[in-house]
Amino acid sequence: MHSEATTSGIHVGYARVSTDDQRLELQTDALVKAGMLPSEIFTDKASGATTDRPGFIDCFRALREGDTLVVWKLDRLGRNLSQLLQTAERLEKKGVRLKVVTEAIDTSTPMGRFMFNVMGSFAQLEREMIQERTLAGLAAARERGRIGGRRPVMTPELLEQAQHLVLDEAAGGEGLSVAQAAKRLKISKTTLYRELSAAQAQEGANDLAA
CATH class of the missing domain: 3.40.50.1390 (Resolvase, N-terminal catalytic domain)
Structure with missing residues (x-):
């Protein structure tokens, strides 16, 4: 209200x-x-x-x-x-x-602003860590020959990045559509939609069990 x-x-x-x-x-x-x-x-x-x-x-x-x-x-x-x-x-x-x-x-x-800036620094660190894990996962997949000429398979790192991309801007994400996120990550839109739906269903089950 x-x-x-x-x-x-x-x-x-x-x-x-x-x-x-x-x-x-x-x-x-x-x-x-x-x-x-x-x-x-x-x-x-x-x-x-x-x-x-x-x-x-x-x-x-x-x-x-x-x-x-x-x-x-x-x-x-x-x-x-x-x-x-x-x-x-x-x-x-x-x-x-x-x-x-x-x-x-x-x-x-002043102290509150300091705490706020500390929180922002942690946010920046976390984004860089997510990006680093994503790049490392893609590199490992290439070495195993899993990518080649095909789209990359979904990994936990890619899923984490995708969830951030489609999350509403008000909640800290980028507010992209599933199609836009799939294009950004170079994966199938169908695959991404399926994985996001499965992850959301699992989160709901975890909430009920909590």
């Missing part, structure tokens, strides 16, 4: 719970106590591992340079460190400050 218009310099809240039997009120009440307007709090009921978070995507798109994104806990922005770092970097590039109610993160302060 949110207001009809968002102007520069406002505080925008985001709250997320993983399942329908968890209550959003704990987070939204905490955000209101921190000074948020209920009309400026976006919400989701979705696993942090899934890319299907319409509330967060709407929230990210509503943010403008100079605004502040306020969350109850840092892990509400993502389930794993990779997703958190990517989101932090996207916010920084957009000129949006971040405030976490229950943790000592507030990028309107």
